[in-house]
Every structure is written in structure tokens, then in C-alpha cells.
Amino acid sequence: MDALEAVRLRPVSPRLGRRRFADRVFRAAVFGAVIVVLMPLAAILGTIVVRGAPALNWDFLTSLPKPVGETGGGVGHAILGTLILALGGLLMAVPVGVPAGVFLASDRMPRLAGAIRMCADVLAGVPSIVVGMFAYTLLVLPFKQFSALAGAFALSVIMLPTIARTTEEVVRLVPSTLTEAALALGAPRWRVMLKVVLPSAGKGVAAGIIAAFSRGAGETAPLMFTAFGSQFLSFSPLQPIAALPLVLFNYAVSPYDDWHAQAWAAALVLAALVLAGNVIARFATARRSS
Amino acid sequence: MSLASILVPVPGRSDAPRQVVTPPPAMTKDAPRTAKMVIESLTAYYGSHAVLRNVSLPVVERTVTAVIGPSGCGKSTMVRCLNRMHEIIPGTSVSGRVLLDGLDVYGRHLDPIELRRRVGMVFQKPNPFPTMSVRDNVLAGWSLTGTKPPNADDVVENALRRAALWDEVKDRLKAPGGSLSGGQAQRLCIARALAVQPDVLLMDEPCSALDPIATARIEELIHELASTVTIVIVTHNMQQAARVSEFTAFLYMGDLVEFGDTAGIFTRPSDPRTEDYITGRFG
Amino acid sequence: MPSRPKSSRVDTAFHATLVLAGLGVATVLAGVAWEVLSLSGEALSKGGIGFLTGTTWDPVTEEFGALPALYGTLLTSAVALVIAVPLGIGSAVFLSEIATSRVATVVGVLVDLLAAIPSVIYGLWGLFVLAPLLREHVQPAVQAVFGDFPLFAGTPLGVGYGTAGLLLAIMVIPVITSVSREVLRAVPETQREAATALGATRFEVIRGTVLPYARRGLVGAVVLGLGRALGETMAVTMVIGNRYDISASLFAPGYTLAAVIANEFSEAFSPHYLSALAGLAVVLLGTTLILNAGARLLVRGVATGGARKNGDRHRFSRKSVSVPISVPSSDPGKEAPDGRP
Numbered sequence: 001m002d003a004l005e006a007v008r009l010r011p012v013s014p015r016l017g018r019r020r021f022a023d024r025v026f027r028a029a030v031f032g033a034v035i036v037v038l039m040p041l042a043a044i045l046g047t048i049v050v051r052g053a054p055a056l057n058w059d060f061l062t063s064l065p066k067p068v069g070e071t072g073g074g075v076g077h078a079i080l081g082t083l084i085l086a087l088g089g090l091l092m093a094v095p096v097g098v099p100a101g102v103f104l105a106s107d108r109m110p111r112l113a114g115a116i117r118m119c120a121d122v123l124a125g126v127p128s129i130v131v132g133m134f135a136y137t138l139l140v141l142p143f144k145q146f147s148a149l150a151g152a153f154a155l156s157v158i159m160l161p162t163i164a165r166t167t168e169e170v171v172r173l174v175p176s177t178l179t180e181a182a183l184a185l186g187a188p189r190w191r192v193m194l195k196v197v198l199p200s201a202g203k204g205v206a207a208g209i210i211a212a213f214s215r216g217a218g219e220t221a222p223l224m225f226t227a228f229g230s231q232f233l234s235f236s237p238l239q240p241i242a243a244l245p246l247v248l249f250n251y252a253v254s255p256y257d258d259w260h261a262q263a264w265a266a267a268l269v270l271a272a273l274v275l276a277g278n279v280i281a282r283f284a285t286a287r288r289s290s
Numbered sequence: 291m292s293l294a295s296i297l298v299p300v301p302g303r304s305d306a307p308r309q310v311v312t313p314p315p316a317m318t319k320d321a322p323r324t325a326k327m328v329i330e331s332l333t334a335y336y337g338s339h340a341v342l343r344n345v346s347l348p349v350v351e352r353t354v355t356a357v358i359g360p361s362g363c364g365k366s367t368m369v370r371c372l373n374r375m376h377e378i379i380p381g382t383s384v385s386g387r388v389l390l391d392g393l394d395v396y397g398r399h400l401d402p403i404e405l406r407r408r409v410g411m412v413f414q415k416p417n418p419f420p421t422m423s424v425r426d427n428v429l430a431g432w433s434l435t436g437t438k439p440p441n442a443d444d445v446v447e448n449a450l451r452r453a454a455l456w457d458e459v460k461d462r463l464k465a466p467g468g469s470l471s472g473g474q475a476q477r478l479c480i481a482r483a484l485a486v487q488p489d490v491l492l493m494d495e496p497c498s499a500l501d502p503i504a505t506a507r508i509e510e511l512i513h514e515l516a517s518t519v520t521i522v523i524v525t526h527n528m529q530q531a532a533r534v535s536e537f538t539a540f541l542y543m544g545d546l547v548e549f550g551d552t553a554g555i556f557t558r559p560s561d562p563r564t565e566d567y568i569t570g571r572f573g
Numbered sequence: 574m575p576s577r578p579k580s581s582r583v584d585t586a587f588h589a590t591l592v593l594a595g596l597g598v599a600t601v602l603a604g605v606a607w608e609v610l611s612l613s614g615e616a617l618s619k620g621g622i623g624f625l626t627g628t629t630w631d632p633v634t635e636e637f638g639a640l641p642a643l644y645g646t647l648l649t650s651a652v653a654l655v656i657a658v659p660l661g662i663g664s665a666v667f668l669s670e671i672a673t674s675r676v677a678t679v680v681g682v683l684v685d686l687l688a689a690i691p692s693v694i695y696g697l698w699g700l701f702v703l704a705p706l707l708r709e710h711v712q713p714a715v716q717a718v719f720g721d722f723p724l725f726a727g728t729p730l731g732v733g734y735g736t737a738g739l740l741l742a743i744m745v746i747p748v749i750t751s752v753s754r755e756v757l758r759a760v761p762e763t764q765r766e767a768a769t770a771l772g773a774t775r776f777e778v779i780r781g782t783v784l785p786y787a788r789r790g791l792v793g794a795v796v797l798g799l800g801r802a803l804g805e806t807m808a809v810t811m812v813i814g815n816r817y818d819i820s821a822s823l824f825a826p827g828y829t830l831a832a833v834i835a836n837e838f839s840e841a842f843s844p845h846y847l848s849a850l851a852g853l854a855v856v857l858l859g860t861t862l863i864l865n866a867g868a869r870l871l872v873r874g875v876a877t878g879g880a881r882k883n884g885d886r887h888r889f890s891r892k893s894v895s896v897p898i899s900v901p902s903s904d905p906g907k908e909a910p911d912g913r914p
Contacts, residue, residue, distance in 0.1 A: 127861060188584050
């Protein structure tokens, strides 16, 4: 740079070097934050696979547990139990959650909708152990019997706000021009909702339901004193039933190495189940919006 | 006056910093004018799509240059290249040169951060910082960059006076920046840009979000400011260009169709496309 | 009165069904509050304020005080926030302000995966990987540096307040990151442009305009994360150490409200014991509800305070975090300036 250019470049910001340095430090810091945040993800998924895979085989997925001291045995009953509980939860949550979500999106009675929206959000924030206690007092205490029904009900309470709010969100995304076009043709509102709005929001609603399913399948705390767990295959709604997260927890806090190994394998199965649900839900929404 | 009388500074020659590129014609009524900025073969891309192609024109010191053209013609992109705001959008690139006082703003000697202090900008929508007071908004160019003006009160008053806003807000300098009306907010943004003493002020359709009265106010202000600052204003309103500017550039589909003094462009356009545009046949 | 057409009556019935379902959601919430409150009635009325301040938990003599568990809940959550807030908001800033959109998408998916992992798996990992690592390497090293500093006193056990707090931080970070990212996304591009055009570096733009603009929403994100930390049960139960005590040391074992309930509820056969556990649930519920309500108010303040984005308000709920479905929103900043109609 010659003298003339130096004159023309009157120094309007003398601390430029320091400022650029601070900028670089800042970018490095937030990039570092992301790396630190992603490390546990890698560590957890890596450990589950490394420790869980050796114990994982067809027998583990299908057979019942063996008594302590005997090697082998599996978690077939718990996988089935988790599927039953989560499906049962959906059976109770969907008939309330989806119409509730449609109501929230309808913009009729906005004050009531606002109050209910708030309730749904607060319900989503209720600790899951408290939900378990609620299901216990409602369905276990009066019958003096832990049951699959109580477990499924507890899961449905956890799924309900998720389903309602996701439904609201995707129904809102349906273009109002579509609704208006149908209404202008003389179709009544309910028909428009059932024949036009819900079909075009259908994939999104389904995605919300799948996401609620996978979240319910991963819950442990609400099942501890409702479904309670079982060593056997059970299909009765009025009997205790096994669930994968419960087995995982009980095996993990047990003193037996063999059970620890099985806990890792159970974790691998549970993570695969839950993450698969999430991935499916994500793809469903991605395709819908593209 | 015509283009021919514009002096273009040439960089790197300390013995002859400013050189007359063409002899001043007889019709010049003022002394020769110098070009504050010179755009040379400027091409701007979004990805591989060139939204601006091979544009060259001077920006005359202490005048108002209007950039007109139909939507999507590249006029916003052009002014955003002058303070390197174009490149903050991912996937964009630029070729050609833009000289400020003879120095290439894309050259290695001028930092974009430094450049933007000297080439201020006012946007389409008033964008005062809502979390700052009126006063802090005016000083934002200083406080954001971690510097302090020697006398902040004077800087605030001076900038607000130049933006013709002082009388309206002097009693509520502590009010939040978002509390002003649209026209006032836009003048606050002008004051904010002026407070760091820029040489050039770029205005990207500054009145498009304002009502006619506020628009008239801003136009008047642009007129007054032109005696101290070089102004480039983008507008799709031809009447506005005719009212406020001394020079006009007409862009069409990324090409500079015509550049010249405003009166000439509007009375004797040399290109049929310009004529079509100003007579309202398209755009 | 003229008879209304049939379609209109069906319409009314349809709408009534929807309203009923909505009221169902509210009923469930009321039911949770009512059942837990009534179950805890005995312990709360008998113990009074002493239930909250008592430090003994003895099912045999039926003396119940919640303070050590409440202390554990608050301390572990505080530790979690101290770690999670800078990392979570920092990540959100990176994703929304620095990263290219492709990187941001990929990392966003990974962060959502982190949020989707069931908490019992976090607990398993915490118990068998994190706790031994802390016990054998980290805690002795910290003690070697800080000596007898009370915050790090005691035998390194691996389990305890600090481990639980760290594990909670890992679980809470995705919540804070996702919500913060939404909040930052709602900051208008014009704000960034204004600051950039004044000659600010990216850091100065973010510090001076983006973060102040988003600050209430960011506080909301942190409080939502706190809500999750307070209520988290399984992971904490597995690494907290299960000792009903109050200790200043992060290395000491302790207990939390949710962990006590999880461990003891199915063994509580006397009505009074059951009632006391429900009392813990009431304390827990009260704390989370207050914080959630506060978070909602804060976030709504942002939505009305300028960051208006249609229908965006409800996306800040906890739900939209635990359910990683992101609805792609168009980013006005990525449009060509001349591309507007």
C-alpha cells in the first residue's frame, strides 16, 4: 500500500484487528459448542451398539427371560408388551387428540381454544412420573391391581398433548384457499374438514401419531406403577405387562453382569424402535411439505 | 450537465490522483464533478445465475443517483454490491470492480467492515432496533462496533437534525426505537446511517413502505442531504427518481440500458426500452 | 322458528364434538392435578409447612420431610442449566447464524435425535459409562486441582448431584437448542442487515442486535429446558446415588423428588406413606407448572414484541421439541433482494 492509499484509507475503526479477532474467536466458540453437544450423541449411540450388539440375536428378541443364574433368555415379552402398551395408548389418545387439534386450528371460539392450547402445553410439561401417579390413583388403586390398561392410559396422557398440537400445526398449514374453495362450492364445514382438510393434512397427522407412539414406547416412569412389568407373555388388559424400558431399567440396576449385558441389548432394541419412529415421522413430514 | 464532465480518480498515482477522463463540454454549468464511486464491468450472481451483467457507471460526488427499472432487474443487487452487502447472502458472487475514491472495494486493502462504515445503507422497510432507545439507535453504528464517538450527545443531535427528525424526537430520546411511526422510523434509520459520517448513502427503495406524506418528507430530506453526502437511491417509482435525482441509471433484466442526467433520460431516452419503461408500457 | 337445514345441524354437532375433545384435554390436566392433590391431602395437611422444610424421610416412623429431595431436584437442575445454557444457545447461534443451511439441517436432525433418545437409555449410559469415567478420572483430577474446596469434597463415587446434573445437561441441551433456534429464526433478517450495513462484524451483529431482539424467547427456551430437567426421572434415578441427605458437594450422593417417587412408590403400602409420596409429586408439579407458565408468558412476549411470524407462537411449546418434526419455514433472508414481487 503506498502513501496515497494510506491517506485515503482514513482509519475509521482503529480496533479493526481486535474486532476481527473477536469475531473469529466467537465463530470458533459456537462451532465448538456444537461439537461438544454432538459428542454425547456419538458416545451414547456408539456404546449402545458396541455393548448391545453382542447379546443381540433372534433368541433374545423372541424368548422369555430365564431365572437368575441361568444364562440366555430374552425380552420378547417386553417388546410385545411395549408395542401393546404404546398402541393401547394411541387407541385412547388419538380419538381425543386429533379432534382437539382440529378444534385448536379451527379458530372458532378463540378464547376457549387459547385456554385449551395452554392446557395442552402444561400437560406436556407435567413430569411423566406424576402422570404415572395419576394413572395409578385412577386405575390401579381402586382395583388393587397393576394392569396393562393403566399403563396404556398413562402413556395416552403423555401422547395426548403431542398429538393435539401436531394436528393443530399441520391442519393450519392447509392453505385457506383450499378450504374456501370447498366452502364456496356449498359444502358444509364438517364435510370440508373431513373430505378436504384432513386428507391434505393426513400425512402430517400420521407423522404426529407416529412420533407420539415412539415417545410413548420410550417412556419408563409412567409405567413403573401402572403396567408394572411381568416375566411372562401377557395379552390381558387387566394383568401387569412387561415393557422394554422397564426391563432395561430393572436389568441395569440389578447386580448381575449377564443382566447388564441384556440391558445394553434391550437399549439397542429400544433405541432402534424409537429412532425409527422418529425418522419415519420426519420423512412423512418432509415429503408432505416438498 | 453531462457525464462527460465527470472526473474519475485513478488509484495508485500520487502525482495525478484525479484525472479528467473526457474533456468537459461547453454545456457544463458547474465546475467539473468527481466520481465518488465507479462501477466497472460489475456482474453479480446468485449461484450461477447472473442477476446483473457487466454494469459500468460512475456515482458522482454529492449528488443523487437514482437506479430505476422493473422488479427483478437487479437494481437492489447493484446497490448492495456497492457496500458488499450482496455477499452476505449465501451462494452469491461478484466479478468486476467497484471503486470508492479510486480504491477497489473488493480489493485486499479495504475490509468490508471498514467499507460499510463509509458507505451507509437505508433499507426498504424501516428497521430500527426495537431493543434500543431512539438515542441508542442513532449511536448503534458506534456501539455495535465497540467504539465511542468523542461527543455522543452532539453526534446524536447532529445526525437527527440532518435526518430532519430532531424536533420530533428530542423530548423522547429514551423511548424505544420501535415506538416511532413508519416515516419517523425510516428517518431514524437515516440518522443512524449518518451518525457514523459515511461518504456515501445507499437507499434501497426507502419510501416503498411509507405513506405519501412520509414519502414527501423523505424526498425533501434526500434533496437536502445531497449537499453533504453522495446518495444512490433505488426506486421503482419513476416520478420519485425524476424529483430527487440528478443522474439516473435504468436497469432492465440485469443490463444497464441507459445512464445519464435525469432530465435527459426522462425527456430524451436514447434506448427504446427506456422509453417503453418511462412511458409505462411495461414493468 | 324456521327449521334449520340439516347440514347446518350436522355442522353444529361436528363442531360440538371438536369442542368436547378440546375440553377432554383440559379435563385430563385437571384430573392429574386433582388426583395428585387429593392423594397428597393427608400428608400435606398433617405435615403442613413442615413437609416442605423437614429433612427426614422415614417410612417406618412415618416422618416425612421433602427438603432434601427438593434440594436435590433444584441443585441437579441448576448444574444442568449452568452447563446446558451456554452450549445450547451457542449451538443454536451456530445453526441459525453461522452454519450453511446444509450443515444446519444435518446437525439439527442429530440434535433432534438426541432429544428422542429415551431417558432410561441416558440413565443406562450414565450409570455404566459416565459415572465410572467421572469416578476414575475426572473427579480425582478436579480434587487434585481444587483441594478441599467444599463444592468438590468427599470420596469420588461417580454417582451424585454433579453426575446427575451433567447427564441432565446432555438431555436438556436439545430442548434449549431447538427452541432457541426457532427463536433466532424469528428474528427478522432486516435486523441483521441493518447492523451489518453499519459495519458490524458477524459477532457484533449477533451480540448487538440478534441476541437482544431474541432475549425473551431465549429465556423461554432456557425455562422450558429447566422444566424438563426438574421433571426428569429415570436417568437421574440411576445416577443420583439415592441418599436422602443435603450436601454442598457436587460429588456427594443425593436424591431428587422424581427419583424418590420412582424408587418407593410401588413399595408404599401404608396410606400415609403413599400420601407423602404424592406430596412430593405436588411439590414437583407446582415447581414445573410455575416455570412452564412463566416460560409461556415470556415466549408470548417475544411473539407480540416484534418477532411476529404467523402461527409461530405455539411452536415454542415443549412438544415441538420432544417431537422432532420441523416444518420448514421459508427464510426471507435467503431470497434475492430483487426477487420480491
